[in-house]
Amino acid sequence: MRVVISLKQKTAPAHVIVQRLTNSSPSDRLTKAFTNLGRIIKTEYILRYLTDKDLRQTVQRQLNKGEYRHKLPRWIFFADQGEFTTGDYEEIMNKASSLSFVSNAILYWNTIKINDVVEQLRQQGEDIDDKTLSHISLLPYKHVLPNGTYFIEDEGKG
Template identity: 75%
Template structure:
């Protein structure tokens, strides 16, 4: 998940990242925070989530009964410089994010850096969950972004018809090669849609019609049903040969 986020070459300044439950871990919460992203997953079974307090003796009002465990703030402070250096290495892409996540996960709780990252993630996760359950705008934002993301994923699944939208290999480099090719094709379709929708809007403008900017916000550039992923075949009645 972090690899794709860090390798995104968009000119936009990404500030928030949403994902479903399967993409959530406390380590990801911490790494996103260190990288300057607000990690906003939709977590299943919130009532079963362990929430943490920063101070064992402090009172947190109505939330006090929910905060049943305490994070180790001391180790976060001790390893802070090391965590910042780790985040810088990720930003500079001198180390792959999936390798970092795997090592941190496998070395917890014996490794002190892994322990610090996990404790930081617990603190960030707790703050996020409390906002999620008390602030309806936060929940709406997460759901809207996930719905947009799911619609975006439908396009490459449509194009990637031979494997029914699933990678059948466990080799990381092969997966990345296929994902890059899939992104290229998907972006070409997106570009084609953008050009043609822009031309339609320009024609409407020339005809004297005005499009409300609020309406434009809801026009998706991701329709794909006009794309034939497996090609078009023309059969000559006098021949058994087909052409794609």
């Protein structure tokens, strides 16, 4: 209770409490109490998961979204079969940042295009509610050409 009150009243910052729990021995009463509380919460969740079909479906839907989200960078990152082949940290971070940038650009483009379609349908009198829109994924990527298309102008032509 003292830990909870300290956190609520902001007399002890959370990082100090976590640091104390991390640095204390496993036999410390407070550490044992938090460990057991965590086990109780986890057990309660597992029992809810096993008995609640709606929860299982929600969790599965979120897992599927996460997996689908990871497919986009794998689709884009075709070179070297999607592996970083160099051990240079700076180059790996550069490639990872670029991959994240391109993935986010595709998601942004998809968002704009889907919004354009929805607005066009609404202007035509279609009733599209937000609940329906919540089921639309921004993750489609089959329209993306991972190798790109390059247009090169011939210098000889005017």
